[in-house]
Amino acid sequence: MLKLPKRMEEVLLKVYGGDRRESEVARELGISKQAVSKFVREGRARLTEILIEVAEVLQADVIRVNPMKGYAVLKCRGSGVKAYVIYVPGKGPRVIFSNSLELSEDVVKAVKEWGLVRGCSNDLIKCLVSTLES
Amino acid sequence: MVGVRFLRVNPSRFTRVYLVNEYSVWPLPYSGVPALLSGTSLTLLTTSLIVTIANTPDPLSLTLLALGILTGLLSCGRCVRVVDGAVVLEYGFPKPVIKLVIKDVTEVFDISELSWGRLGRYFKVTALPFILIMALPIAYVVVKGTYPNPAYLTVMALPLVTGMLLVSFFTLTSPTYRKFIKRAATITSVSTVSAVAFMIGYLYRETYGTSILQNLTHASVAIAGAVLIALLLAVATVMSSRNHVVVIRDSRGRYYALGTRGPEVAREVIREVLNVMVGSGRGDEVN
Numbered sequence: 001m002l003k004l005p006k007r008m009e010e011v012l013l014k015v016y017g018g019d020r021r022e023s024e025v026a027r028e029l030g031i032s033k034q035a036v037s038k039f040v041r042e043g044r045a046r047l048t049e050i051l052i053e054v055a056e057v058l059q060a061d062v063i064r065v066n067p068m069k070g071y072a073v074l075k076c077r078g079s080g081v082k083a084y085v086i087y088v089p090g091k092g093p094r095v096i097f098s099n100s101l102e103l104s105e106d107v108v109k110a111v112k113e114w115g116l117v118r119g120c121s122n123d124l125i126k127c128l129v130s131t132l133e134s
Numbered sequence: 135m136v137g138v139r140f141l142r143v144n145p146s147r148f149t150r151v152y153l154v155n156e157y158s159v160w161p162l163p164y165s166g167v168p169a170l171l172s173g174t175s176l177t178l179l180t181t182s183l184i185v186t187i188a189n190t191p192d193p194l195s196l197t198l199l200a201l202g203i204l205t206g207l208l209s210c211g212r213c214v215r216v217v218d219g220a221v222v223l224e225y226g227f228p229k230p231v232i233k234l235v236i237k238d239v240t241e242v243f244d245i246s247e248l249s250w251g252r253l254g255r256y257f258k259v260t261a262l263p264f265i266l267i268m269a270l271p272i273a274y275v276v277v278k279g280t281y282p283n284p285a286y287l288t289v290m291a292l293p294l295v296t297g298m299l300l301v302s303f304f305t306l307t308s309p310t311y312r313k314f315i316k317r318a319a320t321i322t323s324v325s326t327v328s329a330v331a332f333m334i335g336y337l338y339r340e341t342y343g344t345s346i347l348q349n350l351t352h353a354s355v356a357i358a359g360a361v362l363i364a365l366l367l368a369v370a371t372v373m374s375s376r377n378h379v380v381v382i383r384d385s386r387g388r389y390y391a392l393g394t395r396g397p398e399v400a401r402e403v404i405r406e407v408l409n410v411m412v413g414s415g416r417g418d419e420v421n
Contacts, residue, residue: 044240045415052408061401064243065408075247134250 002050002092004043009089011039012047016068017114044068047087054085054093064132070114073132084132086110101125158399161211161223162379162391164257166234168225171209173263178202180267180293184274187286208232214392216406219414221382223390238385238414242407244400245391246308246378254304256381256389261304268297284337285352288330288359295322295363299370308374315374319367330360382407 004012014025015036022040026033044067051072055062060074060083070087082098088110096103103111103125111117111128120127163172182198189195210227220237224230245251254261271290275281282290299318303311334356338346346353378400380392394400 041238041415043415045412048408048411048415052412062404062408063247064241065404065411066241066243067411068240073243073248130250133248134252134255 002053003090004046004050004087006090008039008043008046011036012043012068012070013089013113015040017070019115050087050093051085054095058083058095069116070110071116071132084129086114086116089113098129101129103128158395159214159403160393161214161225161234162393163209163211163225164253164260164391165389167232168209168211168234169257169260171205171225171232173260175202175204175206175209176263176267176296177270178205180270183289183293184270187282187290188274188278211393214403216410219410221390221407221410223392234390236382236384236390239382239407239411240385241381241383242404242411243381244378244397244404245381246400247397248307249309250307252305252307253379253381253391257304257391261301264297264300264304266297267293268301283352284334284341285346285349285356286359287334287337288356288363290359292359292362292366295366299366303370303374308379312374315367315371319371322367323364380404380407 011025011029014020014028015022022036023033026036029036047067047070048065051065051067052062055072055074058074058076059078060076062072063075063082064071064073066072070089072085074083074085075081076083084096084098085093086096086107087093088106091106094104094107094110096107108124111124116131117124117127161168163169178198179202182195182202185192185195185198207227208231209225212224212226212230215222215224217235220235221239223234223236225232225234243251245253245256271293274290299315302314306314335346338344338352342349346356376396378394378397380394380400380403382390382392384390392403394403
């Protein structure tokens with residue numbers, strides 16, 4: 001399954017999506033700081049694996065991987081079209097192709113949770129692409 | 135696998151070391167001590183050039199030149215290794231003397247493939263010496279209060295051209311820089327052989343009352359400066375059209391850069407770094 005365990009997702013989103021300290025998250029969740037660190041480290045590795053698997057399925061080359069913000073930028077080998085992979089918490093990775101940029105509701109929610117479009121109020125797609133491509 | 139060889143060294147000691155082919159992948163001096171050394175080298179070499187123009191070669195300019203070459207060699211990127219789940223960047227020529235160990239990689243990307251990827255965003259401090267070397271020839275004119283010998287104009291322009299090329303490399307995106315460098319190369323080569331040559335000849339005659347060609351040393355300096363500018367532009371054009379820059383971020387938020395020969399080598403390097411990222415989270419050895 002291309003999904004992270006629920007607790008791991010929760011910790012990653014709180015630490016990286018919410019830009020919070022591991023100790024704060026540990027207090028909030030009632031677990032030790034070491035446990036949070038372990039979730040973060042393993043979560044990053046597992047998310048990287050998921051994003052690589054998506055690239056393999058799409059037969060695309062990896063241009064960028066950022067497991068801290070739950071995304072990857074790929075380039076399809078045949079067509080050269082770019083694909084953006086966003087990890088949607090609870091559902092798994094979703095792919096958006098650069099030649100048909102449309103965001104479903106769950107992707108919009110995910111990019112906000114990961115903090116990818118922070119400080120952006122107007123064009124959400126433009127803002128997202130600018131974050132992923134800069 | 136294209137262009138990159140990952141050699142396994144020392145397999146009997148449960149330590150896996152991969153030596154990335156140094157001719158296809160090399161560390162760039164954009165962070166840490168190598169960045170400091172490369173910035174110092176550029177500044178020292180420019181200062182040495184200015185001092186030479188001001189006083190003709192003297193012990194000070196030769197010392198600055200020697201120090202500039204030394205710091206430049208120390209900051210030279212030699213090879214990239216993957217050792218036990220860490221990416222190791224080695225700097226120094228002829229022997230590597232500086233090592234940067236990236237233990238906890240959290241992000242990797244080929245900045246040359248990103249539409250809005252600018253190196254300056256990740257390596258702000260590295261770009262400061264480039265601005266400084268552009269300011270040094272202007273500072274010379276201001277401090278000295280006189281214009282230099284017209285024969286030295288092309289040599290004086292060298293730091294300006296170098297600084298401009300490096301600043302634009304850091305501030306423009308990869309596709310924009312490629313376009314810019316091609317246009318700059320064309321404009322500069324045309325203007326050097328026509329307008330600048332004429333201007334130098336005219337100014338020289340105005341100042342000294344004779345043709346620059348009657349003084350072999352002055353003519354050689356002017357021609358050497360023009361040739362060096364043309365060479366710089368040619369090198370920048372070739373490098374920018376072929377090489378890709380891969381950026382790595384560690385868990386402390388520090389960025390490191392690798393130069394790669396072409397997009398395929400860059401992808402190969404990214405694949406290796408991704409293996410490191412996956413392996414370090416599992417706490418096992420990188421495969």
